[in-house]
Amino acid sequence: MSRNSGDLNELRDIIMQAQTRQDPYPQDPAARITVGRDGQIYRGDPTDDEPVSRVHHGTFAGARALSRRLAADQRFARTRMPVGTVYVDEPDVCGWAYSITTELAEHYTLFAFFDGREYRVKLVEPALEQLVRLGIIGAHDGHLYADGTICLSETRGAGQPTLEEAYSKSVLWALGMGFVRNGHRFPFAAEGR
Incomplete structure (x- = not known):
């Protein structure tokens, strides 16, 4: 161990070097950086029993990473x-606006965006979030939050890891x-069956 x-x-x-190797957590202690409880930065692991935290050696979310993500999304x-x-x-907002017509001949306009961690989708039209706010459609029943954001995963407020997954799941949603709006249960969720 050596202190910085x-x-x-x-x-x-x-x-x-770790970023070039795409190795965010090097196994070799000499190629690793750790941080002690006091905020001290170490090259390698300390020789004593001081608890340390591993540093993720991957890139920070720089402009290049963001432009690569945007290019892939485009x-x-x-x-x-x-x-x-x-x-x-x-x-205040960056993302993809798109419109679809379902097999039930219902038209939806949706907006997919990256929130810094994952992709989420917001319902633009029709304004069904008002039905959630009024309690006419339950947020759980329609997988729609009162702010118009669609529930795309099991974790509350979570989205999907890619634009492709957020888009495809929003179409299925x-x-x-459409079934919920016609008085039926949401057909694509195991709970409540």
């Missing part, structure tokens, strides 16, 4: 999302919501 004695170049080299939207899908880039 101000050699930022060595820390940078360790991180950059390719997906252009080739697999409905014609007319639009990327909205406003100061829209069909299921």
